[in-house]
Amino acid sequence: MSSTFLVKGVSVLGAEPTDLLIRDGVVAEVGGDARGAQVVDAAGLVALPGLVDLHTHLREPGREDAETVESGSRAAALGGYTAVCAMANTSPVADTAGVVEQVWRLGREAGLVDVQPIGAVTVGLAGQHLAELGAMATSAAKVRIFSDDGHCVSDARLMRRALEYVKAFDGVIAQHAEEPRLTEGAQMHEGEVSARLGLTGWPAVAEEAIIARDALLAGHVGARLHVCHVSTAGSVDVIRQAKAAGVRVTAEVTPHHLLLTDERATSYDPVFKVNPPLRTKTDVAALRSALAEGLIDIVATDHAPHAVEDKECEWAYARPGMIGLETALSIVLDVLGPDWELIAERMSRTPARIAGLTEHGRTPAPGEPATFTLFDPAARWEVDPTGSASRSRNTPYAGMTLPGRIVATFLRGEPTVLDGKAVK
Amino acid sequence: MIKHLLSAADLDAQHATLVLDTAAELANLSSREVKKLPTLRGRTVVNLFYEDSTRTRISFEAAAKRLSADVINFSAKGSSVSKGESLKDTALTLQAMGADAVVVRHPASGAPHRLAQWVDGSVVNAGDGTHEHPTQALLDAYTMRSRLGRLAGLHVAIVGDVLHSRVARSNVLLLTTLGAKVTVVGPPTLIPVDVGPALSPDLRVSYDLDAVLPDVDVVMMLRVQRERMNDSYFPSTREYARRYGLDAARMRRLPEHAIVMHPGPMVRGMEITPEVADSARSTIVEQVANGVSVRMAVLYLLLGGK
Numbered sequence: 221m222s223s224t225f226l227v228k229g230v231s232v233l234g235a236e237p238t239d240l241l242i243r244d245g246v247v248a249e250v251g252g253d254a255r256g257a258q259v260v261d262a263a264g265l266v267a268l269p270g271l272v273d274l275h276t277h278l279r280e281p282g283r284e285d286a287e288t289v290e291s292g293s294r295a296a297a298l299g300g301y302t303a304v305c306a307m308a309n310t311s312p313v314a315d316t317a318g319v320v321e322q323v324w325r326l327g328r329e330a331g332l333v334d335v336q337p338i339g340a341v342t343v344g345l346a347g348q349h350l351a352e353l354g355a356m357a358t359s360a361a362k363v364r365i366f367s368d369d370g371h372c373v374s375d376a377r378l379m380r381r382a383l384e385y386v387k388a389f390d391g392v393i394a395q396h397a398e399e400p401r402l403t404e405g406a407q408m409h410e411g412e413v414s415a416r417l418g419l420t421g422w423p424a425v426a427e428e429a430i431i432a433r434d435a436l437l438a439g440h441v442g443a444r445l446h447v448c449h450v451s452t453a454g455s456v457d458v459i460r461q462a463k464a465a466g467v468r469v470t471a472e473v474t475p476h477h478l479l480l481t482d483e484r485a486t487s488y489d490p491v492f493k494v495n496p497p498l499r500t501k502t503d504v505a506a507l508r509s510a511l512a513e514g515l516i517d518i519v520a521t522d523h524a525p526h527a528v529e530d531k532e533c534e535w536a537y538a539r540p541g542m543i544g545l546e547t548a549l550s551i552v553l554d555v556l557g558p559d560w561e562l563i564a565e566r567m568s569r570t571p572a573r574i575a576g577l578t579e580h581g582r583t584p585a586p587g588e589p590a591t592f593t594l595f596d597p598a599a600r601w602e603v604d605p606t607g608s609a610s611r612s613r614n615t616p617y618a619g620m621t622l623p624g625r626i627v628a629t630f631l632r633g634e635p636t637v638l639d640g641k642a643v644k
Numbered sequence: 645m646i647k648h649l650l651s652a653a654d655l656d657a658q659h660a661t662l663v664l665d666t667a668a669e670l671a672n673l674s675s676r677e678v679k680k681l682p683t684l685r686g687r688t689v690v691n692l693f694y695e696d697s698t699r700t701r702i703s704f705e706a707a708a709k710r711l712s713a714d715v716i717n718f719s720a721k722g723s724s725v726s727k728g729e730s731l732k733d734t735a736l737t738l739q740a741m742g743a744d745a746v747v748v749r750h751p752a753s754g755a756p757h758r759l760a761q762w763v764d765g766s767v768v769n770a771g772d773g774t775h776e777h778p779t780q781a782l783l784d785a786y787t788m789r790s791r792l793g794r795l796a797g798l799h800v801a802i803v804g805d806v807l808h809s810r811v812a813r814s815n816v817l818l819l820t821t822l823g824a825k826v827t828v829v830g831p832p833t834l835i836p837v838d839v840g841p842a843l844s845p846d847l848r849v850s851y852d853l854d855a856v857l858p859d860v861d862v863v864m865m866l867r868v869q870r871e872r873m874n875d876s877y878f879p880s881t882r883e884y885a886r887r888y889g890l891d892a893a894r895m896r897r898l899p900e901h902a903i904v905m906h907p908g909p910m911v912r913g914m915e916i917t918p919e920v921a922d923s924a925r926s927t928i929v930e931q932v933a934n935g936v937s938v939r940m941a942v943l944y945l946l947l948g949g950k
Binding site for chain 1: 753842
């Protein structure tokens with residue numbers, strides 16, 4: 221049985237306050253019968269289409285100590301997300317129809333966000349043989365995005381084949397752009413700070429060279445390419461050229477690459493270790509303007525939970541990655557300002573379009589699916605790692621005060637978050 | 645005085661000079677028949693070594709014992725560490741034992757920084773990965789000062805694998821703090837990207853050893869591992885030695901008074917020839933002796949000496 225909600229006084233994407241009647245999973249026609257509806261006081265709140273994350277690590281199956289589909293889904297809902305795309309680097313790897321269906325089913329059971337599995341490009345992420353991409357595409361999980369994220373599909377011929385092959389079912393290859401020979405043993409961005417800290421450098425060119433190669437390949441075979449976690453100013457230039465040349469390329473940037481720099485490594489606290497690494501001020505500035513301009517199409521979290529023992533150690537021995545689902549919107553608000561149309565475009569509509577999630581990325585209006593989030597832009601909150609719904613604590617924002625808070629999230633008319641708390 | 649010695653950059657000119665002056669006073673002790681001071685009686689110094697380094701460990705051990713401290717040697721081999729105990733758990737163990745100072749050698753850059761967050765005692769970095777080795781820089785500075793009478797205005801060339809050298813990083817930081825002029829020399833592949841802005845705005849970089857030698861007061865040769873050849877940092881050991889090794893012919897390009905240093909262990913025939921290493925210009929043995937005095941000074945000052 222679906223419930224009825226009356227969201228009162230809400231500003232949809234910054235427009236004049238209005239009421240939204242939610243019934244049967246959709247936004248009801250204006251002037252509908254609101255009797256018996258549960259009232260949600262949304263004065264001062266902004267309604268955004270439910271956010272869509274194209275890049276989430278849910279760690280299940282395999283590392284349920286760091287995250288589960290359920291705990292990650294809860295963190296996502298609390299961050300305003302209604303759909304997340306679960307990366308394939310689980311254990312076992314999501315490289316078969318069986319594993320992607322398992323993840324998809326766990327997502328349905330959790331019921332907090334739509335969990336859309338991403339399939340591996342190559343068997344075991346080993347970069348040798350194509351996984352059965354077609355079987356994953358036609359499985360119940362209906363996989364459309366394929367990625368070896370964490371590893372680069374570095375073999376040029378294999379990448380070309382993958383790009384070509386998924387055209388048959390309108391798939392897209394999401395590339396983790398990292399030329400592996402240039403990053404052997406790499407610990408952080410190669411530059412002034414790595415020279416001082418004596419940590420092996422991860423040069424920007426290792427990312428840029430792969431993006432350039434892949435854009436040329438995608439153009440050559442007329443395929444879609446998505447570039448994961450773009451982190452350098454040089455990559456922005458390469459993407460600009462590729463787009464100008466008509467290549468079907470989309471790109472994402474993470475909140476942490478929009479906010480933090482490699483100076484953070486000075487503490488040697490591996491909570492700041494991430495792949496690709498935090499870069500320089502110049503890169504951050506270039507990424508911000510590329511996102512505003514649309515050269516970078518979307519924000520994706522690269523939410524990467526890790527167990528305490530994998531972070532509370534020496535920098536070189538720590539796993540790379542940071543959690544980010546619950547902080548993403550606050551950071552994007554900080555970076556882009558309260559331009560709600562732009563934020564909806566970068567965090568909901570465009571990622572939904574890339575992922576082929578037609579029920580997402582739609583502005584709450586009569587007749588549309590009631591899949592949206594209510595955000596209080598005036599709130600400020602201090603990030604407390606222990607307060608996260610994620611099973612992991614590896615947030616780089618601990619102690620920082622961030623603007624804006626999610627108050628409620630609705631998925632097809634059902635609240636997943638109310639009063640800032642997860643409903644289940 | 646500062647609490648930890650994690651980086652040579654932790655010392656300003658005043659503190660660095662205090663360490664060197666204290667070391668000079670303590671050096672007189674080693675010429676006495678009874679080489680022991682009661683200063684650190686009842687204090688515990690732990691040598692926590694995750695890498696084999698007999699010379700550095702013995703140097704710290706001798707330093708602590710001459711100050712009457714209790715010394716515990718904790719080697720990563722044959723201990724709980726080899727069973728997979730984390731650095732944090734080891735730190736908490738040392739903390740529970742009441743270590744007043746932990747001298748740590750570790751293959752991971754920054755490990756001493758992590759350790760310093762988990763223990764109450766002082767942490768002394770005895771070499772961390774490819775990051776720093778501040779007491780080596782102090783003993784090198786001490787050696788230069790005792791041989792050449794000053795540090796300010798000296799021109800020091802540091803030659804070799806700067807990229808992977810913790811000795812080079814600490815020396816650049818300390819020597820520039822003390823007013824010396826430093827040039828790092830080596831093949832471009834072994835000089836870190838952006839090394840100048842990273843370490844000191846006054847740092848110079850050269851790829852031409854012969855051009856630098858006539859102008860230096862000190863040439864410090866760094867160890868170059870043969871295995872670097874396999875990662876294409878240079879084509880062959882022969883070519884490396886020809887371009888950047890210090891042999892007798894090159895040594896003759898040095899000014900009369902210039903000294904030759906090496907932090908050890910040397911790879912004779914690679915970065916330095918035996919006739920140079922054993923020449924009168926060479927301070928290599930002196931450096932070892934000075935290491936004990938400088939480490940005594942560091943422990944003395946960190947553990948609450950005046």
